Amino acid sequence: MMQNFVWSGSVDPCLDGPRIHTAGRVAIGLCGGNAAAGAKKNEDAALVWAAADWVLAVILDAHAGSESADAVLELFEAGKAELLELIEQPGPAHARVQAAIVQLLLEGGARLAEVRGETACLVCYQQGGYLMWLSIGDNQLYLLHPELQRLGQFTLTVRNYFEWVGAHSSLGLEVPCYATGIRQLRQGINTIAMVTDGLLEVGDRPFEDPARVSRELLSPAGVSGSISSLLAEVHRLGGTDSATVIAWQVDNPVMGLMPSG
Template identity: 80%
Template sequence: MQEFVWSGSVEPCLDGPRIHTYGRVAIGLCGGNAAMGAKKNEDAALVWAGEDWVFAVILDAHASSESADAVLELFETGRPELLALIERPQPSHVEVQAAVTRLLFDAAPQLARVRGETACLVSYQQGGFLMWLSIGDNQLYLLHPELQQLGQFTLTVRNYFEWIGERSSLALDVPCFSTGIRQLRKGINTIALVTDGLLEAGDRVFEDPARVSRELLSPAGISEAISTMLGEVHQQGGRDSATVIAWQVDNPRMGLMPSG
């Protein structure tokens, strides 16, 4: 298994984009343009990657990086249980989904003692299926020609008043978050998690999911595509931190089709 754990509180990346690759996973980090006043990076990211699976977490904190760092620590603490489920001979996306949900719910009272709060997007892909859990306004893309022809690019809706931490949507009378599991289509599927610093920089051209799709599916490859997008964010003077995690899956199985 390959592992990547990063916090902008330790490595803010204010001097321009940095790209890391771990097997088929590409990770882009851009802490905002210091020349335009950016002084901190409150994003964070975690990736565990096995031979045929990827587990990724992307975080975008507010008020301080304490909440993002606390969630990173939470997943590191929960790693033995999660990996035991993921690495079973017949892994279950439903059981991983339940374990992630339980991990976050159980920790919500403890996380309420940190300063600030964070959006949190968790994604787990193994074989031909993709699970996610989202609290907040991070964005998850699932890109495939069959979906693009129907105008579908994203799996999440950006929810602007959800976080976990000092202010927590999990602590409401009715907890608020989103989660789901989707089947991948046959052929190349591209999966990407992004924070809002990519979407809201400059002229906000990357708010258009079709534009993000064109960039990520360019012949240059995912790493170069992420570098290009974050480079544009930096050149446009983006002050907010932008983080991207992306990878591709070649799924050999035909996806579900309608009858008749």
Template identity: 40%
Template sequence: MEACRQVQGEAACLIAIRKGEYLYWFSIGDCLLYAFHPELAAFGQYQVNQRQFYEWVGQVNTFEQQVPSFSSGVRELRQGENQLLLTTDGLVECPGAVFSEPESIWQQCRDATAADGVSSLLAIIQKNHVRDSATVVSWKVDVSERASYASNQ
């Protein structure tokens, strides 16, 4: 906490961990986590967490508040290939709003390897003269078939 008080400025924090068929996350601030899968996309569901403004770690620190403000959760991944993607606001605030909607990010990544998808996203925002820094981390997870519920009854 003392070291945070000495920092110039503030930062957001997003931690995502996949264990087995579950995705766990902890988020402070305005970073984004997506879980892309065709079954979820059919319902327009892409985003795992929501950006939170006025939450920070640094000189202004949520953990200095009487009640710290953050979000966390657990999401079960779908059977088959899931693509997980973490990003800072630079990607979604790019001029031209090319990636302001989660579906546009998924469309750019869905048929590529995780590395190629990230490279493509970064090339597009560079071409559109992104103003803020952008960090993008992505990986794909294949969840094998689960035991059916009927066999447990």
């Protein structure tokens, strides 16, 4: 049975400290910033659809109000039936979902252009041993696994500071601009995490170090406990920007691609 989670900081700003929710095997951490330090609003939003063998997750970080993030949530809710139909077709759905999400956002451009402000948008679809993502803006995506960590690889995205969807949209340019990809997971436990910049830009920015984020997320406390600790530190440091984290683990039984020799 599919589990659903949809949240907007415009409805529940979570200014009183971190909150942890779950949707199946996915943990979602919400922190609107420390009200005592001056936090007054939360312009993040999140959506998770989680089944036994796949996860689709969206994390959003808006500015100039929450209208743009809420409008993207509405697009996904309106396109839900079509996306689920693509996912339920036989075989891996990554390329189908990738194309459908690009089309969903492009076709929703006119509606998004009418809202106030813009939002960064990161979408992930994981099915079996593969992960698809689409990123517009400066949200961060981590793929954590010992084989990758030994080589110094922690993230799959580069933060792009001049891309958004909304009133000013990188999808509305003469050539639509976004980043997308599909990656094979490594054999064993893979940890996937999506975060907004309220985690990365707090205090003296300790969590801009992806190795530090990796250590925190892979603590013995488990995914939910690790997210709770991360966001508690954001709150303790007096973060005034909203920080949202979505994370889950995949135990992949298939050996990852290796080079010759």
